[in-house]
Amino acid sequence: MNNILFLILRRMRLPIIAVIVSYTIAVAGMSLMPGVDPDGHPWRLSIFEAFYVISYTATTIGFGEVPFPYSTAQRMWMSFSIYLTVIPWFYAIGKIITLFQDPGLRQAFTTSRFAREVHHLLEPFYIVCGYGETGSLLVRALDKNEVRVVVIEMEQERINELELEDYQFDIPNLCADAKLPETLLRAGLKNPMCQGVAALTDDDHANLAIAVAVKLISPELRVLGRAETEQTASNMASFGTDHIINPYTIFGDHLAMEVHAIGTYLLHEWLTGVPGESLKSPICPPIGKWIVCGYGRFGRSVVQNLELEHIVTTIIEADPERTGCKECIVGNGTEKETLQQAGVHEAVGIVAGTNDDINNLSIVMTAREMNPDLFVVLRKNKRFNAxxxxxxxxDITMEPSDIIAHECLANMISPLLAQFLSLVRLQSNAWANSLIQRLVETVGENVPETWAISITNENTPALFHMLAHEPITLADILRNPNDRAATLPIVPLMILRRNQPLLLPEADTVLERGDRILFCGHDNAKSTTTYALGDFKTMRYMLHDQQLADSWLWRQIKRRKSAQTSAP
Amino acid sequence: MNLEKVIFGFFILLALTLNFGFFIGDIDNPHHHHAYELYIAIVVNLIATVLKFGDRTHIGAIHLATSLVADLQLIAAAILWAAAGTQGDDPSVIVSVVSLSGGALLANITSVVLLIAETIQIKR
Known part of the structure; x- marks a missing residue:
């Protein structure tokens, strides 16, 4: 802010001096001009009166001739003064207006406002670099999950989009290059409330630069880096980027999950979705012979994962040498002959995974014509082709942005959620299905909120202190504070105790200080429990059905009463 | 030689000399203090203030502060004088006006001292 003030002052020097000089001449001259008052005595304006007259003349207000009608000499000087003062005055005003339209100054204004907004964020927040398709999806989901974010984006157009979007929180945003460490610092990299940085631009190199900068400046922050090539991914891994998100690898992995454990996949999608959205029911990919068109980053990941599920694949690739494909049919896959050759009639599924959207669409259209029962997996590259x-x-459209956003969410909402999801992968499909059943019964069919609490003095003071005196079970803290007989619609997913995870804890699990619990449920329930666990009176009611008196006097009276009743 | 420095030094020094010129004389004798001299002193002080705008150094900040003090005192003196109207020549009024300008004189002296200190620091 200081810099801006100095900039304005420096640029305003000349116009202000022009105004002062012209006023000086006009005022001095006006006070020297001889005049005559109505009684015929010679009379002059005092310096103050002259200043008054010139002031209202220069600003074009013009009250007329006060206190008496002027003499010719005074009128002549007045007409000269009008031109002398009005011009510098307008010049100064014009200069101020130009100054405020100056792009440099406006940039300085927005930057300083942004820095101030970030500085005033008193809650934990994440920095999201890149507000493209992925970034906007992620920001929306985080906003719904009540996680604060700060956005850095290169293109003004996308910043405008962000400002038009209806978010529940105010999202500080800056149009700047996140590759510059200075920008990251402004976005609060060194702010103690900063939880981590998500580098989600569509430029791998920029993401790499961001990850390096964060790891050098604030090594303790978590970095989520989007990497679309192997080199970037391994480069990021080399200096300890916490989560490297490669949409192609993840999609291959998810496809395999869909093939062998649809329940696990569904659970994964559900817990990392945008709260409140309904979930589309997934279709289980068939097992049999698959055709994969395009053996690039995407195709390779799909083939590898399908082979893990013991699915036979036939590859169609236009340039086998460059992609390093050993056994394949050479061609685009867009022609009938190639598809025929690959055995489209016996196949159960086709993956159109080239990096050209139109080719992908052409492949699947031709293939479906030849075999209408085919299960189609389609890769979408460009947003405008939506x-x-x-x-x-x-049957499945692979959208990199969607995948990246889900993956980021899993890590950003709570580290517990990421851990839970990785444990879910080790469970059976039946286990996942029964959990989904339970979630649907408790919270309905929309994407629920997922949140974590930890039993500490800061986070849940009431629970923390009461645990010192009595054993409290999970069921106790899930009672409804309005009616203790009822239970809040919340599913406890996991308890982390001394770094040992306990999946789907039973209701009679006794809690301990230092436990961290992952919950899943409606956002109303979230705010209710968060409040209740920090409030002694509410907790007392939930546990013992006791209403605690508010005032000291009433508490004394109650204590005496209970002493009397227990005495005899 | 730097023209900017010449103008800067000129106005700061002129602000001091004019202020002194107005201040000197019997404190209660209106004949020793001319209204136009006060007027010009105010104007030159204002210009000196504007010239000090936008200097981000510490000494620049003190410079600006001294000028603002001088402006404040001189303008207060002028307002007092203008408000007195026909009683402008009363010793009680003129004493206040001149003493206010005396305060401004101190500020202007500080300003010139700063200017000299700054000049001595430059070894070329």
Whole structure:
């Protein structure tokens, strides 16, 4: 802010001096001009009166001739003064207006406002670099989950989009290059409330630069880096980027999950979705022979994962040498002959995974014509092609942005959630299905909120202190504070005790200080429990059905009463 | 030689000399203090203030502060004088006006001292 003030002052020097000089001349001259008062005595304006007259003349207000009508000499000087003072005055005003329209100054204003907003964030927050398709999806989900974010984006257009979006929190945003460490510092990299940085731009190199900068400046922060090539991913891993998100690898992995454990996949999608959205029911991919068109980053990941599930794949690739594909049919996959050759009639599924959207659509359209029962997996590269992809109803459409956003959410909402999801992968499909059943019964069919609490003095003071005197079970803290017989619609997913995870804890689990618990439920329930666990009176009611008196006097009276009743 | 420095030094020094010129004389004798001299002193002080705008150094900040003090005192003196109207020549009024300008004189002296200190620091 100081810099801006100095900049304005420096640029305003000349206009202000011009105004002062012109006023000086006009005022001095006006006070020297001889005049005559109505009684015929010679009379002059005093310096103050002259200043008054010139002031209202220069600003074009013009009250007329006060206190008496002027003499000719005074009028002549007045007409000269008008031109002398009005011009510098307008010059000064013009200069101020130009100054405020100056792009440099406006940039300085927005930057300083942004820094101030970030400085005033008194809650934990994440920095999201890149507000493209992925970034916007993630920001929306985080906003719904009540996680504060700060956005850095290169393109003004996307910043405008962000400002038009209806978020529950105010999201500080800056149009700047996140590759510059200075920008990251402004966004609060050194702010103690900063939890981590998500580098989600569509430029791998920029993401790499951001990750390096964060790890050098604040090594303790968590960094989520989007990496679309192997080199970037391994580069990021080399200096300890916490989560490297490669949408192609993740999609392959998810596809495999869909093939062998649809329940696990569904659970994963559900817990990392945007709260409140309904979930589309997934279709289980069939087992049999699959055709994969395109053996690039995407195709390779799909083939590897399908092979793990013992699915036979036939690869169609236009440039086998460059992609390093050993056994494949050479071609685009867009022609009937190649598809015929690959055995489209016997196949159960086809993956159109080239990096060209139009080719992908052409492949699946031709293939479906030849074999209408095919299970179609379609890769979408460009956002503007979305309309085309909606028309062609593929069984699974792979959208990198969606995948990245989900993956980031899993890590950003709570570290516990990421741990839970990785444990879920080790469980059976039946286990996942029964959990989904339970979630649907308790919280309905929309994406629920997931949150973690830890039993500490700061986070849940009431629970923390009461645990010192009596054993409290999980069921106790899930009672409804309005009616203790009822239970809040919350599913406890996991308890982390001394770094040992306990999946789906039973209701009679006795809690301990220092436990961290992952919950899943409606956002109303979230705010209710968060409040209740910090409030002694509410907790007392939930545990013992006792209403604690508010005032000291009433508490004394109650204590005496209870002493009397227990005495005899 | 730097023209900017010449103008800067000129105005700061002129602000001091004019202020002194107005201040000197019997404190209660209106004939020793001319209204136009006060007027010009105010104007030159204002210009000196504007010239000090935008200097981000510490000494620049003190410079600006001294000028603002001088402006404040001189303008207060002028307002007092203008408000007195026909009683402007009363010793009680003129004493206040001149003593206010005396305060401004101190500020202007500080300003010139700063200017000299700054000049001595430059070894070329």
């Amino acid at each position: 309309a085309l992809f909606e028309h062609f109803k593929a």
